[in-house]
Amino acid sequence: MLEKQNMKRFYYVSVLVLSVVSIALALMDISNLISINVYPYNYVDKSILIFFWIDYLVRLFLSKDKKQFFKANIFDLLAIIPFDSIFYFFRAFRVLRVIKLLRLIRIVGFTGKIQKSIKRFFGTNGFIYLVITTIVLILIGAEIYSVAESVNYMNSLWWAIATTTTVGYGDISPHTEVGRFIAVVLMILGIGLIGSVTSTVTAFFVDENNDKEKDDLQKELQDIKLELKELREALTKGN
Secondary structure, three states: HHHHHHHHHHHHHHHHHHHHHHHHHHHHOOOOOOOOOOOOOHHHHHHHHHHHHHHEEEHHHHOOOOHHHHOOOHHHHHOOOHHHHHHHHHOOOOOOHHHHHHHHHHHHHHHHHHHHHHHHHHHHHHHHHHHHHHHHHHHHHHHHHHHHHHOHHHHHHHHHHHHHOOOOOOOOOOHHHHHHHHHHHHHHHHHHHHHHHHHHHHHHHHHHHHHHHHHHHHHHHHHHHHHHHHHHHHHHHOO
C-alpha cells in the first residue's frame, strides 16, 4: 500500500514538474530566447510530449466512459498537440511565426492541466494568504527602504527579494535604523515562508493520499452494502 502511494506521489510530482518545464520552454521559444527545434531543447520537448502522450492514451484506455474522459481532459489533449508536424507544413508557406503563436495553445493546455493542483496546493494550510502577505510586505518594504536609504525603487526591490529569500548577496545593505528594521522584518518573514513551503508540500501530498484512501474506503463500503443486499434477497427467496 505504501509503495503504491509513493508511486502515485512520484507520478503527480512528475506531471507537475514536466508541465512547468514545457510551459517555460514554450514561453522562451515565443520570446526568441531559445529555439525549441534545436538541440538540446528539441530532445527535452519531444521527451515531455512522448511522456504525456503515453499518459493520455493509458488513461483513455483505462477509462470506462471514453466520451466523458475526452470532455474532462480537453486541456490534456491541447497540451500534446504535435507542433513539429505542423512546423513542416507551415514552413512551406514561410509563416513560421504562426508556429510560435501555436505554442500558446500548449501553454494554455499545460496550465489548464495543472491548475487544479496549483489551486489545491496554494489552498493547503492557507498558504495563499502567506504568499499574498509576503508579496505585499516585500513591495511596501522596498518602498520604505528606498525612501530611508535614498536608493531607487528597483534596487530596493532587488534588495527586499534577496533579503526575504535569505540569500543576502550583500551588494546592498541598510545603513539607517529604518532600513535595518525593515531588513529584520523581511528576514523573519522569509524564514517563515520557507518553513511554510516545506510544511505545505508535505500536507498537500498527505491530504491527497487521504482523499484517495477515503474514496477507496467508500467504494469498499458500497460493495459491502451491495453484497449484503444480494444476500438478503437470496435469504428472502429461500424462505
